[in-house]
Amino acid sequence: MATDASPSRQLFALVDVNNFYVSCERAFNPSLENRPVVVLSNNDGCAIARSNEVKALGIRMGAPCFQLKELADKYDIVALSSNYALYGDMSNRVAAMLRDYSPHMEVYSIDESFLTLNGLGSLWPTSAYMGQSIRHRIRQWTELPVCVGIGASKTLAKLANHIAKKQPRFNGVCDLATMPLAETDALLSGIEVGEVWGVGPRIGSQLHAAGISTVKALRDTPLSWLRARFGVVMERTGNELRGLSCLTLEEVAPPRKQIISSRSFGQPVRALPHLSESVAGHASSAAEKLRRQNGVCGAIQVFIQTNRFREQDPQYSNSMVVPLPNESSDTRLLVRAALFGLKQIYRAGYTYNKAGVMLIDIGEARTIQGSLLAQHGTGNRSDGLMKAIDALNLRYGRNTVSVFSSVAPKPWAMRRENTSPCYTTRWSDVPVAYAH
DNA sequence: TCTGGGGTCCTAGGACCC
DNA sequence: TCTGGGGTCCTAGGACCC
Numbered sequence: 001m002a003t004d005a006s007p008s009r010q011l012f013a014l015v016d017v018n019n020f021y022v023s024c025e026r027a028f029n030p031s032l033e034n035r036p037v038v039v040l041s042n043n044d045g046c047a048i049a050r051s052n053e054v055k056a057l058g059i060r061m062g063a064p065c066f067q068l069k070e071l072a073d074k075y076d077i078v079a080l081s082s083n084y085a086l087y088g089d090m091s092n093r094v095a096a097m098l099r100d101y102s103p104h105m106e107v108y109s110i111d112e113s114f115l116t117l118n119g120l121g122s123l124w125p126t127s128a129y130m131g132q133s134i135r136h137r138i139r140q141w142t143e144l145p146v147c148v149g150i151g152a153s154k155t156l157a158k159l160a161n162h163i164a165k166k167q168p169r170f171n172g173v174c175d176l177a178t179m180p181l182a183e184t185d186a187l188l189s190g191i192e193v194g195e196v197w198g199v200g201p202r203i204g205s206q207l208h209a210a211g212i213s214t215v216k217a218l219r220d221t222p223l224s225w226l227r228a229r230f231g232v233v234m235e236r237t238g239n240e241l242r243g244l245s246c247l248t249l250e251e252v253a254p255p256r257k258q259i260i261s262s263r264s265f266g267q268p269v270r271a272l273p274h275l276s277e278s279v280a281g282h283a284s285s286a287a288e289k290l291r292r293q294n295g296v297c298g299a300i301q302v303f304i305q306t307n308r309f310r311e312q313d314p315q316y317s318n319s320m321v322v323p324l325p326n327e328s329s330d331t332r333l334l335v336r337a338a339l340f341g342l343k344q345i346y347r348a349g350y351t352y353n354k355a356g357v358m359l360i361d362i363g364e365a366r367t368i369q370g371s372l373l374a375q376h377g378t379g380n381r382s383d384g385l386m387k388a389i390d391a392l393n394l395r396y397g398r399n400t401v402s403v404f405s406s407v408a409p410k411p412w413a414m415r416r417e418n419t420s421p422c423y424t425t426r427w428s429d430v431p432v433a434y435a436h
Numbered sequence: 437t438c439t440g441g442g443g444t445c446c447t448a449g450g451a452c453c454c
Numbered sequence: 455t456c457t458g459g460g461g462t463c464c465t466a467g468g469a470c471c472c
Binding site: 082 | 437438439440441444445446447
């Protein structure tokens with residue numbers, strides 16, 4: 001039996017729901033099928049999802065609603081407010097079904113997942129066959145249309161998915177990994193370079209200016225040039241396009257490093273009390289998200305903006321970072337800090353359009369387990385705590401330290417004045433029950 | 437009148453330290 | 455006359471993604 005030629009050879013599939021939000025709406029309202037449909041952002045401000053019919057009309061992603069009016073009337077476009085609870089639920093269903101196809105999966109976004117297919121070759125006649133199975137099953141069980149792209153790197157799987165979506169002859173599944181080189185080259189020569197994952201508008205136009213306008217041209221560009229011109233990220237993209245996998249599958253979503261809550265106002269806002277109400281709400285919901293990931297943050301940033309699209313109005317935007325004396329995820333503390341910051345940056349006389357907060361300097365809320373305390377807590381209280389903190393590599397001022405009274409050894413856990421000055425402030429923040 | 441709401445990573449430059 | 459060099463941390467800005 002032949003062994004795998006190269007142990008580092010990778011095979012990825014990207015499964016992506018077509019026009020996700022629109023497809024979710026259609027799943028529950030079949031009369032929307034074959035009609036032009038857009039889903040609108042909060043406040044019904046702009047289009048954030050478009051059906052193929054709407055895309056064909058040339059309506060951009062993010063097109064403001066009022067600009068759509070005329071076309072909407074003319075072509076009988078159905079415009080729907082967004083329903084994120086529904087989309088989240090549908091997303092979870094799709095992800096659950098995909099787990100049956102591979103032991104290793106990364107949920108990349110609300111409508112996309114990567115699977116690794118390494119070592120699964122014997123389960124299916126071909127990868128494309130598996131792709132069709134995914135399509136049929138998801139369609140049957142959720143009514144959602146998906147496309148599947150397969151490639152030797154995540155970037156190639158993304159590209160394959162794009163091809164599967166755009167070119168009907170692939171019937172929704174494109175496998176670049178087994179495609180003959182000549183065919184791949186022909187295909188990539190016909191795709192605009194901006195379609196590559198990691199090539200945005202800026203780099204795209206610079207590539208065009210340098211005469212690199214197709215995916216094939218980018219793939220064949222020397223890596224050293226990409227590195228020198230655009231940095232390590234584009235060099236990596238170059239490698240990925242050549243089939244050298246540089247991006248790994250992230251099966252476990254890492255905790256957020258920042259948490260934002262912000263929103264445009266439906267109507268113009270001028271007065272501080274109105275802003276305060278909004279900011280307090282944002283701080284509260286951000287704190288909730290933070291606690292959900294068992295986090296604490298060291299600072300909260302608050303920001304306000306006027307409407308940048310109203311050029312005739314005086315513009316003002318500002319932000320302030322308010323540090324917290326101790327890391328926390330406490331709603332009241334965060335709201336208080338955010339409102340303090342808001343007062344500092346608020347200027348009367350402007351019409352505000354947006355406000356929000358960002359939690360930054362996020363760490364993990366850690367707990368010193370009883371066993372560790374017992375292990376280190378044999379001396380006086382401050383010694384034991386100090387050792388335990390060292391053992392956990394905690395740093396003063398960055399983490400919440402909690403001790404359970406039920407397991408805390410008594411001799412050193414009794415009296416506040418026995419603690420070293422360094423930790424005195426911490427104890428005030430610690431959810432410890434001292435009474436025995 | 438009305439223009440989304442989240443995230444990530446990289447780089448350059450300055451402050452500061454030894 | 456000759457006036458260091460390596461390292462870290464922080465911030466702002468720019469690019470990208472969905």
